[in-house]
Amino acid sequence: xxxxxxxxxxxxxxxxxxxxxxxxxxxxxxxxxxxxxxxxxxxxxxxxxxxxxxxxxxxxxxxxxxxxxxxxxxxxxxxxxxxxxxxxxxxxxxxxxxxxx
Amino acid sequence: xxxxxxxxxxxxxxxxxxxxxxxxxxxxxxxxxxxxxxxxxxxxxxxxxxxxxxxxxxxxxxxxxxxxxxxxxxxxxxxxxxxxxxxxxxxxxxxxxxxxxxxxxxxxxxxxxxxxxxxxxxxxxxxxxxxxxxxxxxxxxxxxxxxxxxxxxxxxxxxxxxxxxxxxxxxxxxxxxxxxxxxxxxxxxxxxxxxxxxxxxxxxxxxxxxxxxxxxxxxxxxxxxxxxxxxxxxxxxxxxxxxxxxxxxxxxxxxxxxxxxxxxxxxxxxxxxxxxxxxxxxxxxxxxxxxxxxxxxxxxxxxxxxxxxxxxxxxxxxxxxxxxxxxxxxxxxxxxxxxxxxxxxxxxxxxxxxxxxxxxxxxxxxxxxxxxxxxxxxxxxxxxxxxxxxxxxxxxxxxxxxxxxxxxxxxxxxxxxxxxxxxxxxxxxxxxxxxxxxxxxxxxxxxxxxxxxxxxxxxxxxxxxxxxxxxxxxxxxxxxxxxxxxxxxxxxxxxxxxxxxxxxxxxxxxxxxxxxxxxxxxxxxxxxxxxxxxxxxxxxxxxxxxxxxxxxxxxxxxxxxxxxxxxxxxxxxxxxxxxxxxxxxxxxxxxxxxxxxxxxxxxxxxxxxxxxxxxxxxxxxxxxxxxxxxx
Numbered sequence: 255x256x257x258x259x260x261x262x263x264x265x266x267x268x269x270x271x272x273x274x275x276x277x278x279x280x281x282x283x284x285x286x287x288x289x290x291x292x293x294x295x296x297x298x299x300x301x302x303x304x305x306x307x308x309x310x311x312x313x314x315x316x317x318x319x320x321x322x323x324x325x326x327x328x329x330x331x332x333x334x335x336x337x338x339x340x341x342x343x344x345x346x347x348x349x350x351x352x353x354x355x
Numbered sequence: 356x357x358x359x360x361x362x363x364x365x366x367x368x369x370x371x372x373x374x375x376x377x378x379x380x381x382x383x384x385x386x387x388x389x390x391x392x393x394x395x396x397x398x399x400x401x402x403x404x405x406x407x408x409x410x411x412x413x414x415x416x417x418x419x420x421x422x423x424x425x426x427x428x429x430x431x432x433x434x435x436x437x438x439x440x441x442x443x444x445x446x447x448x449x450x451x452x453x454x455x456x457x458x459x460x461x462x463x464x465x466x467x468x469x470x471x472x473x474x475x476x477x478x479x480x481x482x483x484x485x486x487x488x489x490x491x492x493x494x495x496x497x498x499x500x501x502x503x504x505x506x507x508x509x510x511x512x513x514x515x516x517x518x519x520x521x522x523x524x525x526x527x528x529x530x531x532x533x534x535x536x537x538x539x540x541x542x543x544x545x546x547x548x549x550x551x552x553x554x555x556x557x558x559x560x561x562x563x564x565x566x567x568x569x570x571x572x573x574x575x576x577x578x579x580x581x582x583x584x585x586x587x588x589x590x591x592x593x594x595x596x597x598x599x600x601x602x603x604x605x606x607x608x609x610x611x612x613x614x615x616x617x618x619x620x621x622x623x624x625x626x627x628x629x630x631x632x633x634x635x636x637x638x639x640x641x642x643x644x645x646x647x648x649x650x651x652x653x654x655x656x657x658x659x660x661x662x663x664x665x666x667x668x669x670x671x672x673x674x675x676x677x678x679x680x681x682x683x684x685x686x687x688x689x690x691x692x693x694x695x696x697x698x699x700x701x702x703x704x705x706x707x708x709x710x711x712x713x714x715x716x717x718x719x720x721x722x723x724x725x726x727x728x729x730x731x732x733x734x735x736x737x738x739x740x741x742x743x744x745x746x747x748x749x750x751x752x753x754x755x756x757x758x759x760x761x762x763x764x765x766x767x768x769x770x771x772x773x774x775x776x777x778x779x780x781x782x783x784x785x786x787x788x789x790x791x792x793x794x795x796x797x798x799x800x801x802x803x804x805x806x807x808x809x810x811x812x813x814x815x816x817x818x819x820x821x822x823x824x825x826x827x828x829x830x831x832x833x834x835x836x837x838x839x840x841x842x843x844x845x846x847x848x849x850x851x852x853x854x855x856x857x858x859x860x861x862x863x864x865x866x867x868x869x870x871x872x873x874x875x876x877x878x879x880x881x882x883x884x885x886x887x888x889x890x891x892x893x894x895x896x897x898x899x900x901x902x903x904x905x906x907x908x909x910x911x912x913x914x915x916x917x918x919x920x921x922x923x924x925x926x927x928x929x930x931x932x933x934x935x936x937x938x939x940x941x942x943x944x945x946x947x948x949x950x951x952x953x954x955x956x957x958x959x960x961x962x963x964x965x966x967x968x969x970x971x972x973x974x975x976x977x978x979x980x981x982x983x984x985x986x
Contacts, residue, residue, distance in 0.1 A: 274973060277969055
């Protein structure tokens with residue numbers, strides 16, 4: 255059974271939009287972080303879909319890169335969040351607005 | 356020896372460098388020795404060159420020695436080079452000789468001054484520039500010396516800079532001189548523009564092809580004369596010289612009597628070839644000289660500061676020199692320059708010796724009967740006074756008489772009348788100074804005990820007194836062949852004088868008459884200040900307006916303040932407060948203000964909420980993508 259490209263892309267767009275909205279509206283830094291992961295994975299999905307559609311391997315290769323970057327990002331990001339929490343006892347981004355004006 | 360002429364100005368320069376950089380660390384006596392020895396060496400070398408020059412055959416004269424080419428651009432050539440001719444030799448000898456004597460005097464006079472090394476280094480620097488000025492073979496190098504002596508004059512007038520009046524006087528001298536220098540510079544430009552050269556001999560050779568009275572020559576000579584009025588303190592730029600008396604007395608003697616202020620006369624005589632082609636300029640020179648001579652002589656009558664009397668006397672005598680040049684008797688002008696250097700330096704040094712003995716007192720109303728305490732100072736001062744009054748056989752007699760003679764036969768009766776009247780006034784106020792200072796009742800502050808100066812000061816006085824006595828004998832009139840000065844100097848000067856011969860009786864009669872005039876002035880001073888000491892006060896009360904006018908120097912300083920200085924100040928205030936503060940600073944501050952105002956509002960975008968930034972990024976991406984797709 256062949257899944258049409260439109261399905262892949264539709265799901266990818268939906269995931270990406272959900273992630274973006276989550277980044278913009280959620281207050282908890284951890285949740286924002288998870289939303290970013292979701293956006294990355296929606297991109298991965300699009301790559302896979304195109305790779306399948308065009309019968310190439312380039313898309314699949316890129317997915318590995320994205321996964322690597324995402325892993326590194328998680329390592330740095332979580333460390334930052336832990337550090338902030340230790341300092342400020344909060345991870346709500348509303349409270350982290352010192353860098354203004 | 357002529358090859359070493361560059362050493363003549365170099366000795367003082369070396370003295371300046373040593374005393375200027377190391378003076379504070381050297382023992383005091385050594386500083387004085389270095390300063391004086393540098394000038395002494397210059398004098399000896401000049402004398403050697405002079406003797407060598409006398410032996411040269413006429414065809415080999417004059418000599419030019421090029422040290423090196425200073426600049427060379429296209430056809431323009433400026434060299435550091437020295438012209439050895441009678442005129443520059445006379446000036447070199449007079450300048451280095453008188454400077455040497457004054458340096459020795461300064462060793463004693465300035466001994467207790469904390470700035471001793473500074474004083475000697477400035478003095479040496481001055482002599483360096485002065486020798487450069489008179490030795491130069493082109494206008495540009497002369498201008499270097501010209502500006503240099505102006506600088507040293509400024510430094511030395513303001514030598515006691517912690518005194519407000521001294522530093523003001525220095526500034527005044529500098530600014531007034533700059534006005535004259537501007538004219539001088541324009542004159543040099545015009546000369547280069549016209550002749551394509553600044554070398555004296557080249558310029559004079561080319562100028563000879565122009566007709567007498569040509570406009571361009573008249574213009575350049577007038578411009579040069581503007582420079583001369585500044586440096587030599589002639590109307591209208593003379594006001595700085597009386598104020599320059601704020602400097603130490605040796606400075607007044609050296610710079611403001613004997614050497615620097617005569618630079619203008621030297622320059623006019625040097626350019627005699629140009630002036631000979633410009634009768635109008637000559638008339639201007641003569642008229643300004645005659646006017647200055649009588650004008651400042653009248654001011655000298657009512658001054659009480661002994662140095663100011665001498666200062667006005669200097670201005671007046673410089674007027675004589677210009678009068679001589681103006682009627683074409685350049686040699687007589689230089690002759691008077693030389694004798695004046697001797698006796699006026701002596702007068703100033705005598706005044707310095709008096710103030711040294713009275714702990715700095717310069718007001719003649721607080722002197723009197725000093726003859727008893729300072730015999731050497733008195734007698735030398737008297738000799739100089741007789742010389743300046745023009746009494747036979749002192750130096751001033753010969754030179755002044757020549758000027759009077761030429762002003763009559765080459766000028767006209769008006770010039771002669773003015774000059775003779777000025778001679779009368781000169782004799783009067785100079786003897787007034789002698790009588791008030793050395794004769795009559797003592798008005799000295801009882802706490803002050805007058806005393807004679809040490810030998811290091813009195814020996815220079817005696818040397819100069821000797822020169823004031825015999826200095827005129829190099830120019831004996833009437834007998835042909837005995838006027839050595841004239842015969843020696845003649846080749847360097849383009850004569851304007853028509854060598855008409857007048858009967859000896861006429862000349863003798865004129866001499867007798869001018870002697871009688873001088874004697875009359877002396878007698879009047881004697882009547883007023885010895886016989887009837889109340890008379891001056893009575894006269895001052897009888898003619899209050901005239902006295903007030905003279906006492907306040909005709910209010911010329913006030914006039915200049917009102918017409919020149921104040922408008923410039925107000926103009927500067929306007930430029931400062933309106934143009935600079937409002938327009939220039941306004942533009943700068945205004946642009947900064949606009950940026951500050953914009954940023955004050957734009958910074959509100961920096962909310963600190965990371966999600967706002969993320970939204971902005973997203974919107975940006977959407978917009979750019981939308982644009983790329985919809986294009």
